[in-house]
Amino acid sequence: MSDPRTAPVDPAGSHHAHDPSDGCGAPGPASGSRAATGDGASVGEAGEVRRFWGRLGLPGLVDVHTHFMPERVLHKVWDYFDAQGPLTGRLEWPITYRKEEAERTALLREFGVRAFTAMLYPHKPGMARWLNAWAADFAHRTPDCLHTATLFPEPGVEAYVREAVEAGARVFKAHVQVGAYDPADELLQRAWGVLAEARIPVVIHCGSGPAPGKHTGPGPMARVMARHPKLRLIVAHLGMPEYEEFLGLAERYGEVRLDTTMAFTDFTEGFMPFPRHALPRLAELGDRVLLGSDFPNLPYPYVHQLHALERLGLGRGWLRAVCHDNAALLFGL
Template structure:
């Protein structure tokens, strides 16, 4: 296992230039002035180090070798995203145990204050007091929540979350929710529990992370039934995920029809391939430049009022 260092390696100027140039060419080719990335991870260093160590160990929630492409210090990662033309991004934080979410939320307040191009992100898990700190997050101006059913190992319909979902629905603040059973299933992952949640809170603005992989079709069904359900492209359609969670070409028409509710996400920095591949994976679906511009910018700009 790779042990975390006090300072992560800094990329060479040539590597940085090549990486940024590839994204710049993508934007030029598809008429994209800027990008909004709704699924990026910035966390306290102690937490990020543990996340990277977990990926290094090919833990049971991943099960495969997962080399982190952008294992750099925070300021280097921020500079790289901005160099890509990403002008709004998130700090997807999530607790893996109780009594952690409120602390992460306070860190996220400070991170967003230092980086106004970050969409202020908050999180929660089912625990006493969750409704209280979610209320505090909303009062502090959070723009998006992160829910990780797989890592948190919780049922989204846990009664301890009733006050949470109700507040979020009323506020209309989106929740990026990892609820699909990829890359490995959890006790509470899959579309059935989200279907039950939406039946109770039909206006809840959910962004299904990773397109709900591998249960793409059932989550697209949910988006058909509920106008507030959206999906992000994070890791979906990439070569890396292709064998583990292949998409069905028959879903292309549905992706086109739901084009205004699909948002680009990358999982930066925790991806095992260059950033441009996440963009190329979206483009090679062959749904046209207007669709690409909607996914990579316009849809998120509308959702977040940017």
Template sequence: MSGSEAEAGAVRAFWERLGLPGLVDVHTHFMPERVLDKVWAYFDAVGPLTGMEWPIMYRAEEARRVGVLRGFGVRAFTSMLYPHKAGMAEWLNGWSADFASRTPECLHTATLHPEDGVERYVRQAVEAGARVFKAHIQVGAYDPNDARLDPAWGLLAEAGIPVVVHCGSGPAPGKYTGPEPIGRLLARHPRLSLIVAHMGMPEYTDFLDLAERYGEVRLDTTMAFTDFSERFSPFPVSERGRLAELADRVLFGTDFPNIPYPYLHQLEALERLELGDDWLRAVCYENGARLFAVTP
């Protein structure tokens, strides 16, 4: 388990140099212990979706993990959680509501799955104060255009609640991953606020296209640009100019605690894009703070 005082000091020095009050991390994972244990066991076993060694850098009990983020100066973070089958989402939403109630920095997170009752429990989560949803098309192995989800997407679009969606085909393609299903979804719900996880890795260009076409599409930096990801899914150098042009639609995300490198490396990977301090300020704090009304 990392998270030493020296590491915290280095992370804080990064955002202090930029004149920021801290960081907003839109892609961190907190979930019931028995679920997280299974996620970690999957990574430990070199799961088929990853096919590579993936040591969990921040493996610790929940309170310690929260403490690490606080030590880093993360002013707001999420509890990204997701069902891999029907019948889990509503239970996960109950857990995440409780976690948010006892963790002031956590943006109340909820999830969904194509199943009977999804509109009901999504509405309940919204009414209970959910501020962000997580949809994992790869792990859930579902079509985002499943008719059962349509009322829920409409409800979230109307409420203006962002959905962090893992829809890219990295680290391995799924039946419903890639830009085409998301493009069809946005054609029906153009006001749906989607945050494309991992910058849409590896279909970076296609998801940048969607962000340019739809004003409520954003992308998070989770694991993108790092040495780890650049080995198997490099971001095209030719697309860096588009990152600069979309400066107000890129959000900082890390995948904490399930990352195989120090938290600081995600920040360093953004800095070495050489897009300037204004871009870093927008990505690391300002965009997320504006979207989720985070105050200094």
């Protein structure tokens, strides 16, 4: 079977045969876009997405923040969203892409996403190792997924992080808000050191949106980076709502990056807006900003994230880098 990462993609749009807190938006349909609520709507949106990256002259998109996890775990995440739990800021949160796993991977391919991730994470001790085993299997049967792993501050974390690295993990996910742990916990220090030495990026939800946690915010991550300045940290959601503080962390450390997940969308702007006076700083960091979406746990269509980035007006070069080139370089795609 051909590798979907190298298969040709058609920008004209033709088609060939948690936890909840990782989202940071409010509900409702995005203007001018059709949600993927049925086959016709999905096909229509796929054409919009492909036209977007086709206009930029890209071979597709690279999305560093998509969620795949065991189905029973994902369904519990969706139940939490439906219940408007406190970690979601108690926002109404319809899941736009509430589909089976095979349908979700197929839809990303229809969108022309060349590579994506399986952001999964434990909320208590004893989960990370078996989540990593599931993720390794998922990556094996899904070659366009960047092999993802996770960790938690617990005895044995260094050992299973090493195991995941040796098994071919290419990116890690950490969730400070859901896990309710201090990323600077001494139990994690040797694991961070392993990842820094291996130069494997870590996507980490460490900002205080959509609801703060005991250890969210820039302070704990600043302590981690002070001890591990070579750690390839990717701050999820641009660190919302502490955008400027996390921009500062990226300005201080050359290996700190940020992903765009749910930032600048109509929904997030409604309750945690990005300060417009900080846009020049974001533009300056254009080689270290990566596209993230939070697919499938979005309360709006996927294409809305792309349009939200485009309307910032930071230029074609910035948009090309964010939507594809930065991640392609980071992961050697």
